[in-house]
Amino acid sequence: MKTLHLVFITLFFIFFGGCASTQVILLEGSKESSAVVVKTQAGEQVINVPRGQTKISSAKETPSAPKVLTQEDVQKQFGALIAKAPKPPVSFLLYFKSGGTVLTEESEKLFTLIEQSIKERTPCDVNIIGHADRAGSTHYNITLSLNRAKSVHTWFSKQSLDIRAITVESYGEEDPIIPTKDGVSEPKNRRVEILIR
Amino acid sequence: MKRWLGMSLFFSFLLSLSAFSNDEIAIVKHTEGTVTLKRNTTITPLKQRDQLLKNDIVITGEKSSVGVIFHDGSVLSLGEKSHLVIEEFTFKPLEKQFKFDLYMNKGTALFESGKIGTLAPEAFEFKIPEGTVGIRGTKFIVEVK
Incomplete structure (x- = not known):
């Protein structure tokens, strides 16, 4: 089986908590070296490690330096969403x-x-x-x-x-x-x- | 004369049919709870097997979720209390035309990029109120091209 024409490089979440703080988490995709770039007016943050997380508090602030979450953290917060995601093509x-x-x-x-x-x-x-x-x-x-x-x-x-x-x-x-x-x-x-x- | 008119009407009908199917950009894989589609001014419940179009707005209620696959193979899964707009979707690999913009102003989303993410990562933007989330190319892109 070859999947030459469909490659899934990036997988991420966006979450809005109660206190208007947004977070973006890069997940393990099927390919190495995937990355997301989170940008605001103030600056940008690159996340290029699996389970790397950045928080964004406002458009006028640079997203926080990436922090790597544990597998358990990700599962606890987003396990249901991950489980429900449709199977990729x-x-x-x-x-x-x-x-x-x-x-x-x-x-x-x-x-x-x-x-x-x-x-x-x-x-x-x-x-x-x-x-x-x-x-x-x-x-x-x-x-x-x-x-x-x-x-x-x-x-x-x-x-x-x-x-x-x-x-x-x-x-x-x-x-x-x-x-x-x-x-x-x-x-x-x-x-x-x-x-x- | 009448016959010609009929023929041309028939052809324009055919054309509009094909134009319609080309506008479809995604398929709804599953829904759970209350999932609503806002298209222009109409609001309807969104169901499994429905198709999505550019400018559609997908809204999920409490304890609700929806899973969608775009025509380039991108996977989108929305959790509860989410509000997402499909601002732009152009996927024409043969003409090398790509554009994909999503805007989520609240909620939780899981996104897994498909062909646009591989062929033209710069053409993708996931917008949020504070800014944007973009994807960076990988080593693999070179390999695919």
């Missing part, structure tokens, strides 16, 4: 054999996981985006990538999955994972991206 890449709409054997196996991811995210929307490599003309690749996306869509329509809306798109050879010269066959670019959100 997930994306899958299905690869194809050259020149057609036949999936590679490895990609065939992903459908069980795709089905499960959809069930965990109901109600959800799904985007199916077809891509081609640069072997063949631009025009040919637009049709080919659309046909790839449509073949995946056919699979979806045969399942009894509770999906609110499915969008089928094709980017032709315009959005490669690995940029190549024209005419080059590149297995990583012959793909359909499925975005479940």
